[in-house]
Amino acid sequence: MKSRIFLLEDDTNLSETVTDFLEEEGFTVDTAYDGEEAEEKLYENRYDMLLLDVNVPGINGFELLKEARQRGVDTPAIFITSLNAIENLEEGYESGADDYIRKPFALKELLLRITTLLKRNFSHKNGERIEIDTGIEYDTVGNTLYVDGEPAGLQPKELALLKLFLSRPNEVVAHETLYDTLWGYDETPSETALRTYIKNLRKAIGKEKIVSIKRYGYKYLPK
Numbered sequence: 001m002k003s004r005i006f007l008l009e010d011d012t013n014l015s016e017t018v019t020d021f022l023e024e025e026g027f028t029v030d031t032a033y034d035g036e037e038a039e040e041k042l043y044e045n046r047y048d049m050l051l052l053d054v055n056v057p058g059i060n061g062f063e064l065l066k067e068a069r070q071r072g073v074d075t076p077a078i079f080i081t082s083l084n085a086i087e088n089l090e091e092g093y094e095s096g097a098d099d100y101i102r103k104p105f106a107l108k109e110l111l112l113r114i115t116t117l118l119k120r121n122f123s124h125k126n127g128e129r130i131e132i133d134t135g136i137e138y139d140t141v142g143n144t145l146y147v148d149g150e151p152a153g154l155q156p157k158e159l160a161l162l163k164l165f166l167s168r169p170n171e172v173v174a175h176e177t178l179y180d181t182l183w184g185y186d187e188t189p190s191e192t193a194l195r196t197y198i199k200n201l202r203k204a205i206g207k208e209k210i211v212s213i214k215r216y217g218y219k220y221l222p223k
């Protein structure tokens with residue numbers, strides 16, 4: 001099966017050049033030319049790799065990826081940009097990037113970075129289980145929590161909540177981030193529902209694992 005790549009690039013010539021090159025290398029490429037179009041496609045589709053220009057019309061690449069990461073999108077991402085200050089590099093990685101390539105670049109170098117990340121991500125996702133506590137494991141491939149070898153029967157939003165906490169151990173996660181992760185743009189977040197999801201998750205992995213930070217959010221404490 002072909003790996004599916006998403007490319008955000010407002011320079012039409014560069015976009016066409018990169019797309020043609022990657023398709024010749026066996027990839028399927030989906031493109032967008034501005035932040036709003038990109039945001040819509042990331043909501044609607046799943047990709048194996050994100051290639052994101054930064055300075056594009058509408059939502060910039062940094063904000064686009066940051067929001068996607070808050071929703072639980074863990075697709076590997078490479079920023080393609082002419083920005084070269086160390087502050088830009090820091091902002092790129094802080095927003096959730098896995099790699100960063102500066103313009104102008106060689107297409108073969110981009111290909112090497114893509115294939116390296118795809119191999120790393122494939123290896124990471126194949127058969128990996130995260131041990132939460134004795135007898136409690138999360139299967140990253142099947143998106144399933146196991147307690148003493150049996151599925152815990154968590155609902156999709158509870159699993160999304162668990163996945164977010166596992167990605168941010170010992171970090172206070174704000175209510176706003178939780179709402180953005182669990183509810184889509186066409187859904188209305190519910191404080192009552194969030195409390196129910198937290199309660200059910202605590203029952204499954206241990207009450208002491210999820211600490212409430214008054215008026216701000218929650219913190220996951222790993223083993």
